[in-house]
Amino acid sequence: MNFKKISFVLATSALTFTTATNAVLGPIPIYLNTEYRTDSPVIGSIASTIKLNKEQIQASGANTFTELLATIQGVAFEGGAGNLTSLRIRGNKPAHTLLLVDGSKVSITATQPNFDVVPLDQIERIEISKGPFTSLYGPGAIGGVVHVFTNRETEEGESTTLNASYGTHNSKKISISSSINNNGNYVNYSLSKYKTDGIDSRSDNIGGNEEDSDSIDRTSGSLNIGYVFSKDANIKFNILKTDATINYDKGSISDVLKPDNNLLQYNFELNQVISDTHTIKLDYAEQKTQRRTDKYKLITKSFINEFNTANNKLTLGFVDVVDKDIDNNAQIKHTDIFSQWQGVIANNELSIGARVVDHDQFKKHSTFNLNWAKSLNEVTRLTASHGKATNLPSHYQNKLNVLNGYGDVKPEQAISSEIGTEFLTDSGTIIAKIYNTKVSNAFKYTEPDSYSDANSDGFDDTAYYEMV
Template sequence: MEYGLTSISLNDIEKIEIVKGSGSVLYGSSAIAGVIAITTKKGADGKRTKVSTKFGSHNSKTYALSTSNGDKDGYVRFTYNKYTTDGINTRTDDTTGEKDGISNSTTQIKAGNERFDVSYLESRNKTEYDNAGAPDQLGDRKFNKIAINVNNKFSDTWKAKLSIAQTKNNRNTGAGASTIGDTHKSNTISILNDIKIDNALLNIGFSHIEDKNATKNQKLTSENLFVNWQKNINNIDINAGARYINHSKFGNETVYNLGAAKYLNNGIKLTGSYATAFNAPSLPYLLDYWGGENPNLKPETSTSTEIGIEKNYDWGLSAITLFKTKTRNAIGGWPLVNQDTYLAKGVDISTNANIAGYGINFGHTYAKSRANNASTQAVKRPKNITNIEFSKQYGKFNSKAQVINKSSSLISNGEEVNGYTLLNMSTGFNINDNAKMSLSIKNATDKDYKISGGAGYRYIQPGRTFTVGLDYSF
């Protein structure tokens, strides 16, 4: 069971890569719709320490510390991050005025060298939330993870990586978090080989995953064997792969992908891909999903097709991609159920440019989404999403403005929530080589908007918020 960025200290992130489309062959069954690959920092050469503080609206506070020491023989890095906020009253039908706060803390230590590293991460998240007639609910989640990686380079053409990881988590809910949730454990062992053969790259790997509900003494296991091949043939990049999955509850399944990219004159690239995916429901979905679990859930399966064209210019890059994804037995709703089919098709348009020193990023997605062949758009799926960003360096100032527009969407009872446009702005000021100040304004126009809800209520989103921060490195 994954928890995304809530379990990763933000000051520990080196880079984030987003891969759209199914990535199940290389990344596993959970990558049925795409991959967010997060690379965390290692210890830098020499001794480095960074202290960060932020204060903002709704009594929000962030304290972060990172310190590291490293050289060619090895490194060690320690990070700590604490975020708290009083929050806002999140439901329109809550007349008590009670606010829903958040408290999140993360600690991580990592040590190693080029051939070996070990890390330990621990986080705790307390989030207040509202239920109908019960505005004083609290989710209290504890999570920890220990991971070991061993790297070995056998030759100039063959290198391998062994990874072992164990996670443990539980979440209590209800008034004062008095409803004790089940404890979940996960053990993963994986081996990845990268082999270069005749200007081609061959990835061969194996993984064993064991998920266990320690409270109910139930477990699921999965063995995966995968292979992926990449090669350029006559200026065409070929990417092909397959993954064999042996699941203890849902049997055997094979997924595969095939992609190609052709480079033409004048900086034009044509791309195309086809992929299948298989995603078995997790133990929490089957046994312990805070009242929404369903032991009769079936695995999700999907097929994805993409066709695109990219063009490089002196000032940047533009791209258009047509996509179509069809998912069978898609898991959703409350309590959780399988939908017969979920179909999404549309177009992605993007432009990244640098003109006269201004960074301009534009993206628009049009997606027609249908569940069970319905005549209306799928729940919580806006048909149009637009994102525009402008950035500029002015001396010691680095400023950015972002405009986000989302069209109207439906909620679970079929009612419509209006679309909205948000303006976010931020700037950073380099005081000197060691210190930096920052200011951000989210929802600068103080837009009143809702994104979800049910019969007789909506979930409220924050209005205009301010955050000021100071970073100091030494």
């Protein structure tokens, strides 16, 4: 069976966005605590990226992360209260969108991300990168990546903020955040409570749905600590916890509602400068999620080396990922080796990366990304990229594969290409890009093997401008 999707996106924003020509490094904007890499960018952005900062998030008027996603142009948002929310990037299925919080994957392997567990009040900024980024972030990033950064490093001094709101359907929210920052050493915490009765959209009484109000009751908190040992060494530690009861619309068959949407995540990060051109980063992240009483645990360990010169950056890294299905005493494990070179040659901005994924049940496979950009003048800029991304079987699919002896099943694979033009004007930026994605070995949920191909072609036309 073959599927072909053609999409067209025209997005215009009246917010003050950072233009694509501001200094950021390589195929994605790169910040500390991103698996890739640094806070000292040197060349221009190549990838199609939507960025929202704290001020823009607050100005949106959204009460939850899913409400905010519904307002973002250029992506296809589905769902809302009473439904499992999903985000489609460039026509790809929701499971091909990877959700990261402070560099750690929140998506359960090969399933669509659970955006309901992310507390909006504790988000510092959001980046949505379109395109194949498996070589950067690991398996799952076929359509793109939604990267959430929580409140971490703050401005120098002390501050405390208290917010409260009330709305229809008995919706109410209260949050408090406080921070202390002294010479790079910081402690900040946030607490929030959101509750709503929701809306009863079912009146047919099918399957016992006579009362089907889609209520939400979410309590969340975060703690971030950073300490600077010297100009060459620092550590960071953060905890994010969300306990939520979210009632979804039931189907036509009566069943027991299982509304849990819980998350507990903590990260420990060590950064050390070895020399003027060499830095290392050690990171340990552990995450526990509960989805409708199903429990999962994700452990990620990474070691990253970064080598810098005036116009070049080379990154070499290792990551070990163990994704456990607690209830079924099963796990998915893979060990990755990755690299990324980024630099400038004859005024051409280049980025080349690759990753080898060694899965514990299936064969090794590799992914790559090739990116190019060139500014023709102060107004016009050309970009192009080509890459391969993959997606691993889910816990359910992995079990079927093993039980049926399909040890040679390949991961889902996608080959994506795009070309684009950017125009910088006095009031903003206009970006136009044409893209194509071909997915092979697509998984079928009810079968143990790969079964299909899917193609997606599209055109993005995005305008960012400032309102005075």
